[in-house]
Amino acid sequence: MRRLWPASLAGRTALVLILGLMVVQAVGLTIHAFDRVELQRAAEARETAFRSFGLWRALVTAPPERRAAILAEAELPPTLTVTLDAASTLPPDLPHVPLHMSRMFRLDGLNLGLPHPPRRFRPADLQSGALSRNSFGVSMRFHDQGWLNLTIRVPSPRPWHSDNFLIAFVAMSLAAALMIWWAVRRLTRPVADLAAAAGRLGRDVNAPALPETGPREVATAAAAFNTMASNIRRFVADRTQMLAAISHDLRTPITRLRLRAEFLEDEEQRAKMLADLAEMEAMIASTLAFARDDAANEPAISVDLASLARTVLDEAADAEPERAAAITFEGPEHLTMQLRTVALKRALSNLVGNALKYGDAARLRLEQREKGAIMWIDDDGPGIPEASQEAVFQPFHRIEGSRNRETGGTGLGLTIARSILRAHGGEVGLLNREGGGLRVVVRLPG
Numbered sequence: 001m002r003r004l005w006p007a008s009l010a011g012r013t014a015l016v017l018i019l020g021l022m023v024v025q026a027v028g029l030t031i032h033a034f035d036r037v038e039l040q041r042a043a044e045a046r047e048t049a050f051r052s053f054g055l056w057r058a059l060v061t062a063p064p065e066r067r068a069a070i071l072a073e074a075e076l077p078p079t080l081t082v083t084l085d086a087a088s089t090l091p092p093d094l095p096h097v098p099l100h101m102s103r104m105f106r107l108d109g110l111n112l113g114l115p116h117p118p119r120r121f122r123p124a125d126l127q128s129g130a131l132s133r134n135s136f137g138v139s140m141r142f143h144d145q146g147w148l149n150l151t152i153r154v155p156s157p158r159p160w161h162s163d164n165f166l167i168a169f170v171a172m173s174l175a176a177a178l179m180i181w182w183a184v185r186r187l188t189r190p191v192a193d194l195a196a197a198a199g200r201l202g203r204d205v206n207a208p209a210l211p212e213t214g215p216r217e218v219a220t221a222a223a224a225f226n227t228m229a230s231n232i233r234r235f236v237a238d239r240t241q242m243l244a245a246i247s248h249d250l251r252t253p254i255t256r257l258r259l260r261a262e263f264l265e266d267e268e269q270r271a272k273m274l275a276d277l278a279e280m281e282a283m284i285a286s287t288l289a290f291a292r293d294d295a296a297n298e299p300a301i302s303v304d305l306a307s308l309a310r311t312v313l314d315e316a317a318d319a320e321p322e323r324a325a326a327i328t329f330e331g332p333e334h335l336t337m338q339l340r341t342v343a344l345k346r347a348l349s350n351l352v353g354n355a356l357k358y359g360d361a362a363r364l365r366l367e368q369r370e371k372g373a374i375m376w377i378d379d380d381g382p383g384i385p386e387a388s389q390e391a392v393f394q395p396f397h398r399i400e401g402s403r404n405r406e407t408g409g410t411g412l413g414l415t416i417a418r419s420i421l422r423a424h425g426g427e428v429g430l431l432n433r434e435g436g437g438l439r440v441v442v443r444l445p446g
């Protein structure tokens, strides 16, 4: 049952409408079929009654000894069997003559202008009764002597036994289903468009606005969505600008502090203070760099991710030739995707740089996925304790051990990498490998 229930709004709406329409049609066609049967039976009854009375009239005006001969010559419909009976009568009070038939016999008996005598059928002159489920008998008395006995077969009606019924049902259902499908698709398309636009906005705050056209509700929703998108854009831009301004303005007091530190008498204190100030400057420089080439401002273009990854690894190997053997690439020759090259290269450089810095190796594996790509960067370092795996993505967060190793980072590398990957609609995660070492998992949507 579950599997038959469509997943999409369009599918569900169409299914409900089509099923509803089929029920309505079936009911409508049934009513129509019953009407037709009713009409058919009336026509049959009329025909049978006319024939019977016609026959009776022909017989009643003929001399009794000629009647058998006339009857033998009469052409009768197959539903009618007639016998002459000189004396007998039908058993009285036979029940259930079909109503339409008995009505017809009475009416026509009265209206036919029957010859005299009797001008009319008295109840005693016309007897009728059911003989079986599908036949009944009518006996009409001749005024002189004997009866005319009619056996009339009434085939049971078969209202659905018509080709037209099925053809009409299928044709109407098909036509209605096509129209419903078309209309529902049109109606629900704006919902799909809105979902796609929301997805695009998640990857790129500068994604183009939705057209504010179409039916009123759709246009209103699109306008609301566009307003929200531009608010988010402004909000992000304001924050980035503020970050840049603060970082920039901090540089002046730091410079002044450095000048003052130079005058410190205590050699050791001076050196420590200058080192702290240098660290602050490095942090500010990377913050400024991050704010300056804000990933959101770079347009996404068609890029070969495989060669981009290889370039990053080659550059790392060039910088540290003694580690070149521990820097490897595995994956397809080419994998073209829509990416922001400069930003993505920075993110990958940060991850590969960390792997080398903290793990003495960088083995990158790239795989194409149905939607996008997935990348693993493995190293041989100590890994990151699970409890810290979220914290290391926070700005300026560094694990104690790495401070001691004097690796010289500022704690922004992973923050920037995640920010860039998320701006692509992707994600980055960490896990410690079984045999030791960290594995960074990067997912990028297509």
Ligand code: ADP
Binding pocket: 350, 354, 355, 356, 358, 359, 379, 381, 382, 383, 384, 392, 393, 397, 398, 399, 400, 402, 403, 408, 409, 410, 411, 412, 413, 414, 415, 438
């Ligand atoms: P930085 O490298 O400048 O210190 P990051 O944001 O790149 O800053 O990294 C944050 C912290 O995460 C690092 O200080 C380090 O302690 C830890 N880390 C990052 N990458 C790895 C890795 N490959 N292996 C072990 N620890 C790592």
